[in-house]
Amino acid sequence: xxSYKLTVHxxxxxxxxxxxxxxxxxxxxxxxxxQVEKDVNAFITLTDESAMEEARNVDMLINQGENISDxxxxxxxxxxxxxxxxxxxxCASKMLENFVPPYEATVSxxxxxxNGILMGKLNMDEFSLGITTETSYFNKTxxxxxxxxxxxxxxxxxxxxxxxxxxxxxxxxxxxxxxRRNAALCGVAGLKPSYGMVSRYGVILSTSSLAQVxxxxxxxRDCATILQIISGxxxxxxxxxxxxxxxxxxxxxxxxxxxxxxxxxxxxDGCLDDYVADALKNALKVFEDLGASIEEISxxxxxxxxxxxxxILSAEASSNLGRYDGIRFGYKAEGCQEVDDIYKKSRSQGFxxxxxxxxxxxxxxxxxxxxxxxxxxxxxxxxxxxxxFEKAFDECDIIVSPACSTTGAKLGQDADESLKVFxxxxxxxxxxIIGLPALSIPCGFDDNGFPxxxxxxxxxxxxxxxxxxxxxxxxxxxxxxxxxxxxWR
Numbered sequence: 001x002x003s004y005k006l007t008v009h010x011x012x013x014x015x016x017x018x019x020x021x022x023x024x025x026x027x028x029x030x031x032x033x034x035q036v037e038k039d040v041n042a043f044i045t046l047t048d049e050s051a052m053e054e055a056r057n058v059d060m061l062i063n064q065g066e067n068i069s070d071x072x073x074x075x076x077x078x079x080x081x082x083x084x085x086x087x088x089x090x091c092a093s094k095m096l097e098n099f100v101p102p103y104e105a106t107v108s109x110x111x112x113x114x115n116g117i118l119m120g121k122l123n124m125d126e127f128s129l130g131i132t133t134e135t136s137y138f139n140k141t142x143x144x145x146x147x148x149x150x151x152x153x154x155x156x157x158x159x160x161x162x163x164x165x166x167x168x169x170x171x172x173x174x175x176x177x178x179x180r181r182n183a184a185l186c187g188v189a190g191l192k193p194s195y196g197m198v199s200r201y202g203v204i205l206s207t208s209s210l211a212q213v214x215x216x217x218x219x220x221r222d223c224a225t226i227l228q229i230i231s232g233x234x235x236x237x238x239x240x241x242x243x244x245x246x247x248x249x250x251x252x253x254x255x256x257x258x259x260x261x262x263x264x265x266x267x268x269d270g271c272l273d274d275y276v277a278d279a280l281k282n283a284l285k286v287f288e289d290l291g292a293s294i295e296e297i298s299x300x301x302x303x304x305x306x307x308x309x310x311x312i313l314s315a316e317a318s319s320n321l322g323r324y325d326g327i328r329f330g331y332k333a334e335g336c337q338e339v340d341d342i343y344k345k346s347r348s349q350g351f352x353x354x355x356x357x358x359x360x361x362x363x364x365x366x367x368x369x370x371x372x373x374x375x376x377x378x379x380x381x382x383x384x385x386x387x388x389f390e391k392a393f394d395e396c397d398i399i400v401s402p403a404c405s406t407t408g409a410k411l412g413q414d415a416d417e418s419l420k421v422f423x424x425x426x427x428x429x430x431x432x433i434i435g436l437p438a439l440s441i442p443c444g445f446d447d448n449g450f451p452x453x454x455x456x457x458x459x460x461x462x463x464x465x466x467x468x469x470x471x472x473x474x475x476x477x478x479x480x481x482x483x484x485x486x487x488w489r
Contacts, residue, residue, distance in 0.1 A: 004031075005165050009225065011074055012072070012073070021073075025075065026073075029119065029166065029167065029168075030052075032164075039142060042141055042160045042166055043157065043161070044136075045121040051119050055117055070229075071114040071115070075167050075168055076171070077157075077167040078120075078170065081124060081203055082108055083103060083203065084108050085103055088121065089101050091124070091126065091127050092124045092136035094137045094350050094352070095330045099330065105199075106236060106237065107213050110230050123136050123138065124155055125154030125156075127317070128173060128178070128205075130153075132150040133155070133157065135154075135353075140411060141157050142411065144163045145187065149411065150408055150411050151408075152181045152184070152186075155179050157172075158179070159182035159186040159188060159216050160182075163188050164484070165483065168217070168222070169218070169222055174212055176210060176432050176433075177429055177438075180438055180440035185407060187482065187483070188217065188480075189220050190215070190439070191223040191227060191440075192431060194463065195460075197212075197227075197241060197437070199240050200213055206320055210432050215230075218480070252471050253471065255468075256287065256469050256472045258292070259469060262296075262392055263400055264298065266300070266303060276405060279443050279454070280454060282444060286477060299388050299389065308382050308433055312379075315362045317359060317362050318358065318361070324347065326342045331349065382434065389457075398465060398466060401457070402427050405424050427455060431457050439467065440454070441473065445479070
């Protein structure tokens with residue numbers, strides 16, 4: 001097996017045993033990037049020279065007899081909203097095309113302190129506003145399973161890079177389910193931690209109350225390892241909790257006998273493609289055979305989740321993006337004399353159409369006449385959904401649902417296809433709007449060989465139960481080990 005196809009834990013084991021060097025591993029990954037990147041378009045910025053230098057340093061530490069971490073010498077990628085000191089961070093926007101941060105995001109710092117090898121910054125929808133990673137100013141990311149297919153949501157570069165074996169894992173933001181949907185459509189594992197479990201310091205966010213930094217990796221074990229490194233309280237982010245994610249991780253392989261799994265009836269009311277529904281039913285049978293109990297539950301208000309999510313997202317985006325005025329930093333239009341003219345032209349030229357649409361929609365929602373009608377109502381429904389999930393968790397330990405209603409859409413989708421993707425938020429948005437942890441893992445394939453994803457949701461700060469269930473499923477199936485054969489253009 002080519003070394004770039006290994007999981008993190010497989011690669012680290014070989015490095016520690018000196019069967020492969022970090023330099024060799026990183027070189028193999030770079031060769032893979034050169035081979036597939038022209039078709040996948042996962043990267044915005046590639047840090048190949050610094051990556052090779054970092055790999056040499058890891059090998060030096062090993063040769064000196066130093067103990068290394070479980071992520072040392074392993075190439076990874078970062079969504080281009082995560083600031084990296086001295087490395088361009090663009091949020092896939094013309095507005096930040098030349099922005100080089102003078103500081104490092106906490107999550108990036110933690111990985112680099114573990115001697116992880118940063119391969120570069122990954123593509124996304126501009127400022128995380130979009131549904132297919134097609135609103136990026138730089139390029140459109142393509143699904144490695146079929147390069148004519150979309151990766152499904154705005155963190156596409158992260159999922160595509162892992163699925164195409166261009167990196168071993170990646171960090172990306174999850175706002176309404178993008179990380180989990182991308183993972184599902186690319187056939188890899190995607191973990192959105194509980195709100196506050198992972199620091200967001202140094203991450204450029206379009207929405208503050210929804211977004212969380214998560215992990216995309218080749219299997220659940222890798223997700224668990226990475227989460228333990230990046231989680232924990234951060235004095236620079238007051239929203240982080242004082243509980244580390246390693247609590248309960250020691251018994252991840254203890255099995256799931258007695259685990260209570262809830263299945264919302266609302267998620268199976270005719271909106272799923274048949275092959276997705278069949279894959280989910282087969283997955284539930286696997287859980288049942290392993291000792292879990294399956295119970296139907298009801299979440300009566302979950303159908304309002306996409307509207308709640310979209311309303312809050314637009315409102316917060318319009319506020320958060322107001323800092324980009326063409327004066328302090330970012331793109332500045334030329335030939336402007338008046339301050340108002342600078343604002344207008346810089347934003348008109350620096351933002352793409354989707355961002356401008358969201359900002360205008362958010363301003364409308366937050367206007368004096370509409371605040372109560374839209375934004376306040378969305379917050380009230382958010383509370384109702386939270387209460388319904390809390391009640392459901394009195395009856396079950398985790399909730400299982402599809403991660404996506406289909407296996408994707410062609411690039412350049414029309415309005416009907418876009419609406420279908422938007423409605424998929426019914427599965428993923430609830431975990432985001434109420435701050436629950438959620439894990440997406442492969443659970444089958446459609447008739448064309450495209451992966452189907454299953455989502456597991458758990459109680460707040462109970463990542464360990466999700467990871468235990470996901471790992472147990474992987475140990476008894478083989479969906480997660482299958483990789484795409486890239487359909488070259």
